[in-house]
Amino acid sequence: MERSIQQYIIEHRQEIAKGWLDTMKDVSAEPLTNVVSENVYVSMNSEFLDIIFSHQIESPEHFRTKLEEFIERVVKLGWPLTYLTRAIRLLRKVILELLMEDEFARDDNYVPMETVQELELWAEPIYHELEDIYATSWENTINLQKVALQELSAPLIPIFDNITVMPLVGTIDTERASIIMENLLEGVVKHRSEVVLIDITGVPVVDTMVAHHIIQASEAVRLVGAKCLIVGIRPEIAQTIVNLGIRLDQVITKNSLRVGVERALEITNRQIISMEE
CATH class of the missing domain: 3.30.750.24 (STAS domain)
Incomplete structure (x- = not known):
């Protein structure tokens, strides 16, 4: 294989971004846009995508720091983990659809299994990172709220x-x-x-x-x-x-x-x- 999936994603960043953002707009986001405006929702999507793309070029520590800061805001908004996991799932789908139109694909728009596996190997660590950071951030937020509630629950x-x-x-x-x-x-x-x-x-x-x-x-x-x-x-x-x-x-x-x-x-x-x- 002449190009890796990571190279492909970097080279086709604009196409992937457009396809993914359009897909995210089409997905029902009513529970999320009830909390923020639609413009903020779109802005959050764009920021999230930029962070995911930085996974290719940033150090693991810097990438995790940026992801932690973003997910902390997601948790404060009360958005569920499914927002993040769905976003990665749809991003994977958009990339796969573009691969089917690219020279990666063989006859009849068939993408080689090794390419699909490489895409999975690219997405899987991000999945785990999202779940881990979200769980930690959610737990920290709950603990802080619990402490605050305890302080306010019985004032004299x-x-x-x-x-x-x-x-x-x-x-x-x-x-x-x-x-x-x-x-x-x-x-x-x-x-x-x-x-x-x-x-x-x-x-x-x-x-x-x-x-x-x-x-x-x-x-x-x-x-x-x-x-x-x-x-x-x-x-x-x-x-x-x-x-x-x-x-x-x-x-x-x-x-x-x-x-x-x-x-x-x-x-x-x-x-x-x-x-x-």
């Missing part, structure tokens, strides 16, 4: 001197309950809280485990010298707690944050006064 917010609120939103599991307890105790000491309001308005389900964690948190606050009020007790939650036989005798509960704040002010010898004109 001072609203008055010595009065703080911890608004809880979403499902509470054992891991999150541990974070809530840690943030709660650290915050009580840091803000010198006398009263802490745990607002469960945004907690969709209160079962035995969730109630147990909340009572534990309340007891821990009491042990460090502060009072704890649980607010946001909706009727359905109150009914669930009663049905579960959970006793809240030692815990002050209120049906709303507003009422809870009023009670907290009373505990700290303050009150809300209406200012008349």
